[in-house]
Amino acid sequence: MKILLHVCCAPDGTVAFERLKELGEVWGYFHNPNIHPEEEYLKRLDSFMKLVREWDLNFVESEYNPREWFETVKGFENEPEGGNRCRMCIEFNLDKTAIKAKELGFDAFATSLTTSPHKDLIFINGVGKKIGEKYNLKYIESTFRKKNGFLLSVEYSKKLGLYRQNYCGCVFSIRKVEKVN
C-alpha cells in the first residue's frame, strides 16, 4: 500500500513515519500554507528536508499558497486555538493531501497531526475519514501521540537536531504566544 503522509512538522513526522512504514510505502507531504511568516515556513520545511535526508525518506513536493489558506479561514480569525479556525485549517491541509494522493495514484493518506498532545484526535480522524470517502481513498486513522509517541518524537528531534517551533503555525497563533509572554 502506498501512503501519502501529511507532515505538519518534522518532529511530529518522525513517529508517524516510523509507525506507518509497517503498513506500506510512506511518502511525506509537507503541505502547510497556514505557517506564517514565510521565513518560519522555510525553517520548518528545511527541518522536514533534514529528516528526509537523515532517514532516506520519500517525499512529494508541495506548494506554499497562504492566500488560499487565509481565504479559507476568513471570518474565523479570532477563534480560540482548537476552535473552528483550527478545524478548517486541518480540513484544508488534509483535503489538499487527499487531492495530491489521488492525483499521484496513492492508495491511502494519513497525517502526523495526531502526534501533537494539543490536537483533537476525534476531530482529525473524523474529518480524515470524511475526506477519504469524498475522494474514494483510504484514510489511515492514527493516534501517534499514544504509546509514548509524543515523547519519542521529542527524543528523535533532539537526536537529529530538528527545529521545534514554539507556536502552532498561523499568524493568529503567534499573537497568542505573544499575549502569554
Ligand code: SF4
Ligand atoms: S492555530 Fe494551528 S491549527 Fe489552528 S489555525 Fe492556526 S495553524 Fe491552524
